[in-house]
Each structure stands twice: as structure tokens, then as C-alpha cells.
Amino acid sequence: xxxxxxxxxxxxxxxxxxxxxxxxxxxxxxxxxxxxxxxxxxxxxxxxxxxxxxxxxxxxxxxxxxxxxxxxxxxxxxxxxxxxxxxxxxxxxxxxxxxxxxxxxxxxxxxxxxxxxxxxxxxxxxxxxxxxxxxxxxxxxxxxxxxxxxxxxxxxxxxxxxxxxxxxxxxxxxxxxxxxxxxxxxxxxxxxxxxxxxxxxxxxxxxxxxxxxxxxxxxxxxxxxxxxxxxxxxxxxxxxxxxxxxxxxxxxxxxxxxxxxxxxxxxxxxxxxxxxxxxxxxxxxxxxxxxxxxxxxxxxxxxxxxxxxxxxxxxxxxxxxxxxxxxxxxxxxxxxxxxxxxxxxxxxxxxxxxxxxxxxxxxxxxxxxxxxxxxxxxxxxxxxxxxxxxxxxxxxxxxxxxxxxxx
Numbered sequence: 388x389x390x391x392x393x394x395x396x397x398x399x400x401x402x403x404x405x406x407x408x409x410x411x412x413x414x415x416x417x418x419x420x421x422x423x424x425x426x427x428x429x430x431x432x433x434x435x436x437x438x439x440x441x442x443x444x445x446x447x448x449x450x451x452x453x454x455x456x457x458x459x460x461x462x463x464x465x466x467x468x469x470x471x472x473x474x475x476x477x478x479x480x481x482x483x484x485x486x487x488x489x490x491x492x493x494x495x496x497x498x499x500x501x502x503x504x505x506x507x508x509x510x511x512x513x514x515x516x517x518x519x520x521x522x523x524x525x526x527x528x529x530x531x532x533x534x535x536x537x538x539x540x541x542x543x544x545x546x547x548x549x550x551x552x553x554x555x556x557x558x559x560x561x562x563x564x565x566x567x568x569x570x571x572x573x574x575x576x577x578x579x580x581x582x583x584x585x586x587x588x589x590x591x592x593x594x595x596x597x598x599x600x601x602x603x604x605x606x607x608x609x610x611x612x613x614x615x616x617x618x619x620x621x622x623x624x625x626x627x628x629x630x631x632x633x634x635x636x637x638x639x640x641x642x643x644x645x646x647x648x649x650x651x652x653x654x655x656x657x658x659x660x661x662x663x664x665x666x667x668x669x670x671x672x673x674x675x676x677x678x679x680x681x682x683x684x685x686x687x688x689x690x691x692x693x694x695x696x697x698x699x700x701x702x703x704x705x706x707x708x709x710x711x712x713x714x715x716x717x718x719x720x721x722x723x724x725x726x727x728x729x730x731x732x733x734x735x736x737x738x739x740x741x742x743x744x745x746x747x748x749x750x751x752x753x754x755x756x757x758x759x760x761x762x763x764x765x766x767x768x769x770x771x772x773x774x775x776x777x778x779x780x781x782x783x784x785x786x787x788x789x790x791x792x793x794x
Contacts, residue, residue, distance in 0.1 A: 391507040392516055394564035395500040396523035398458065401558045402465070402495040404527030405551045407651065408535035409434070410615045411644050415544050422478055424616070428752025430481040431612045432745045435604065437489025439741020442498040443734030445490075447580070450730055454503045455562050461494010462555050469552035473545040495555065497521065498737055501717050502730030503565060511666065513721065517714035518662015525658055525710055528651025532615065536644035583728050592723065592782045593732075596716065597739045602678055602775035603712045604743030606685075606768050610650070610705065613751040615643030617761055622693045631695055642695060646702040653706030661711035662718075670719045671782040677708050677715075678779070682772035684708070689765045723786055743771070 409431050416427050449457035468487035475481050493499075501517055508516040538547045587593040619640045625631050636642050664673055688701040720736060721729050751764050783790075 389507060390564040392504055392520060394561040395504045395520045396526075397561045398495055398558050398565075399497065399500050399520060400523040400527040401554055402492060402527065403524035404531030404534070405465075405469075405555060406492055406496075407528040407531040407611055407647055408551075410612045410647065411532050411535040411539070412544050412547075413612065413616045414619065414640070415539060416481075419544075420476065420478075423752075423756050425749070425752035425756045426478040427481065428612060428748050428755075430478070430485045431608070432747075432749035432752075433482050434485035434489040434492070435608050435741045435744035435748055437486040438492045438496070439489075439604075439738040439744070441490040441493030442496070442737040442741070443731055445494045446498045446502060446728075446730030446732075446734035449499045449502065450580070450728060454499060455565060457494055457499050458562065458565070459559060461491050461496075461499070462559055463491075464488075465491025465495055465555045466552040467491075469548045469555075473548035491555070493734075495558070497524070497713060497717070498730055498734040501713070502733065505717065505721050505729055506726050514665030514670075514714055514718040515659070515662045517717055518659045518665070521662070521710050521713040522655045522658040524713075525651040525654035525706070528654070529648050531651070532644040532647035536641060580728050580731060583724060583732070586787055587724055587732055587735075590723075590783075590787065592784075593736075595778050595782050596719065597736050599674065599678070599775040599778045600712070600716060600736055600739045601743035602681075602768075602771040603716075604740035604745075605747035605771050606681060606743075607709065607747075608741075608744030609747035609751050609764060609768060611647065612748040613755075613761060613764075614646055615640070618643035618646055618693070618698055621760070622695060622698055625695050629695065639695075642698060646698050649699060649702040650706035650709055653703045654709035654711070657707035657709065657711045658714060662714040665715050665718050669784060670715045670722070671779045671784055674712055674715050674719075675776045675779040677711050678772045678776035680708050681705065682769045682776065685765060685769050685772070689762070689769075719782075719784065723784065725786070725788070 413427055416422070417424060445457045445461060464487055468484050468491055472481060472484040472488065475484055501520055504516050504520045505513055535547055538550065622639045622642060625637060625639065625642065631642065636645055661673065661677070684701065684704045688697060691697060716736065717729070717733050720733050724732050747764070747768065750767070751761060754764050755761055
């Protein structure tokens with residue numbers, strides 16, 4: 388692994404460890420202040436929306452002024468948002484401050500870091516490198532939620548936010564390893580950002596990728612924000628004689644945190660494997676298969692009673708499909724539109740992901756408050772996943788440069 392890839396993995400790992408833990412705070416914060424479930428859900432939804440809005444902005448900042456500056460600004464915003472959020476006592480304060488945290492995630496997340504890794508990788512190994520960097524986010528998810536749950540046993544949630552703020556600042560020590568590399572072609576280097584954006588916006592395939600990525604954000608954010616609470620309240624009790632009880636998972640609250648960890652663990656393998664497959668097979672068909680697999684696995688899960696066993700199995704399967712879309716989608720953008728403005732182009736696509744994330748998180752809390760369950764929001768996710776599976780099929784994977792030469 389190159390120093391660029393190592394540094395990128397560390398930054399994404401810590402950033403996503405913190406981000407993946409927010410669902411664990413759903414019940415403690417709501418219980419402390421007596422809020423409806425939708426209040427903290429809206430805060431996380433706003434975080435996802437801000438992340439989406441900030442992603443193309445940070446991508447453009449990185450490409451205009453340098454990747455390191457974008458990451459430093461993102462880390463500072465992330466830490467500041469966490470520190471001030473620890474002092475917030477009203478829903479509106481959390482809503483506003485989650486916007487700052489969302490921008491922090493944008494500066495330390497996939498849009499900026501994957502562009503750096505993609506430019507530092509050869510054409511042959513780019514999908515695999517992007518898969519490894521994406522899997523680092525899953526590695527963070529493995530320990531993010533359980534660490535948050537463990538810390539909550541010994542300190543209030545406000546103190547946990549402060550610990551996480553310090554952690555995101557520590558990753559800045561890796562920046563010397565993250566040297567900027569721009570192996571773009573001469574034509575790409577001479578092309579302006581406005582020109583490539585115009586070409587992308589006129590290309591129907593770019594719109595299809597944008598539409599298809601909506602489902603990914605909806606499902607991932609819904610599960611990250613609400614699955615721990617869902618498992619806590621709707622999963623059958625853990626038997627004292629079960630294996631889970633024997634290894635210290637005695638409550639459904641603890642199981643909810645561990646479920647997020649299991650998703651992250653299996654996704655390390657799933658994401659790297661998806662990146663490896665992207666070297667040899669059509670990315671659009673792989674993406675369609677992933678979205679269809681999510682729809683099928685979710686359908687089976689919601690049609691049967693929720694038990695500790697079904698939670699673990701669903702988490703493992705969903706994890707294998709979790710971030711597998713990221714290296715394929717980012718690799719598809721780099722392949723079609725080139726490397727020069729990959730961060731900005733991917734950032735715009737990622738906005739669709741976060742619009743889906745906003746809807747999934749907010750609807751989860753809203754429909755829970757209305758109906759007392761998550762049934763409808765699950766079925767909506769299934770329908771959207773099927774839509775994404777079909778919308779990827781007409782995408783033209785030929786590079787724009789090759790299409791222009793053939794015209």
C-alpha cells in the first residue's frame with residue numbers, strides 16, 4: 388500500500404467511525420430531554436443533507452487549492468460541530484449544529500479522499516484502491532458504534548462527543564503522507580471545470596448515476612441512524628443461555644450497536660471484493676446487482692419476526708452490500724469523465740446519495756412517531772432499491788473522450 392492510500396484509509400476510518408455511531412445516541416439524547424424520536428432523527432437527517440451539499444464544495448476546494456487544505460478545514464469543522472453540539476439542549480440547536488458536522492464529514496470523507504487515492508492509482512488498480520479506501524470507512528464502522536456504546540456506560544453522551552472531536556483532529560498527523568498526485572491526461576489538464584461539468588450534465592448517463600445513488604443514501608442512512616433503536620425496541624429478548632449473552636451482549640441495546648459493527652466488518656470484504664470485480668466486469672451491472680441484493684435481503688428481513696439471529700444475519704448480508712457501491716460509482720465517474728475533476732463530479736453525484744440519506748433518516752423518525760414502528764419506511768427502501776437496480780442498466784460506460792473521437 389502506498390503512503391497516499393494508507394493516509395486516506397486512516398482519515399476515512401476515523402471520520403466514519405464517528406459518523407456511524409450517531410444512531411447509538413438516538414435513545415440517550417431523546418430520553419434525556421424528552422424529545423420525540425423525530426427530533427434527533429431530523430438532526431441526523433440535516434447532517435446527511437449538509438454532507439451532501441458540502442461534498443461538491445469540498446471537492447472543488449481540493450481541486451482548486453489543494454487536498455490537504457480541504458481536509459484540514461473539514462476536520463476543524465467536524466471537531467467544532469461535535470464540541471458545540473455537546474452543549475446543545477434544544478432540538479433546534481442540534482439541528483443547526485449537525486449542519487456544521489455534516490460539512491466536516493464532507494471534508495474528511497469519500498469525496499475528497501477518494502479523489503486523491505484515485506489520482507494516485509494506476510488505471511489497472513484504481514477500482515481496487517478505491518475499494519480498499521472505502522473499506523476503511525467500514526473498518527471505522529466496526530468499532531465506532533460499539534466504542535460509543537461502551538463509552539456511554541462510563542460517561543454522558545456530551546463527554547463522548549468531546550472524545551470524538553479530539554479523535555478527528557488527531558488524524559491530521561497523517562497529512563504529510565497524503566501528497567497530491569494528478570496523473571490526468573493533457574486534454575483533461577487543459578479542460579476547465581465549467582467545460583467538463585457542462586459535458587457531464589448533458590450526458591444522460593450522469594443523470595442516471597445521480598438518480599441511482601439516491602437509494603444508497605436512503606438505505607445506509609436509515610440503518611445507521613435507526614437500526615440500533617429498531618433492534619433495541621423490536622427485537623426479541625436475548626436468551627441468558629445464548630452465545631450472545633455468553634460474550635457479553637446481554638441487551639438488545641448492545642445488540643443494536645454490535646449490528647452496526649457487523650455491517651462494517653462484512654463490508655470490509657464486500658467493498659474490497661466489489662472494487663476487485665470492477666477491474667474486470669461492467670460497473671453498471673455490478674451496481675444493479677448490489678441494489679437488487681439489498682432489496683431482496685431487506686424484504687426477507689422485514690417479512691419475518693425480528694430475532695437476535697435474524698438481526699445478525701441481516702447485518703452480515705447488508706454489510707457485504709453496504710459501501711460496495713462507492714468504489715464502483717466513483718470508479719465509473721473517473722472512467723467516463725476523467726480524473727481531473729473527479730472530486731467535484733463525484734461530489735455532485737454524492738449529493739443525490741445524501742438527499743436519499745436525509746429522506747431515510749427523517750422519514751424513519753417521522754413515521755415512527757406516527758405509527759409506532761418502522762414498517763413503512765422499510766418498504767419504501769425496498770422500492771427505491773429496485774428503482775436504482777433498473778436505472779443503472781441504460782448507463783453508457785464508454786469514456787466521453789472515446790465517444791467524441793468516434794463522433
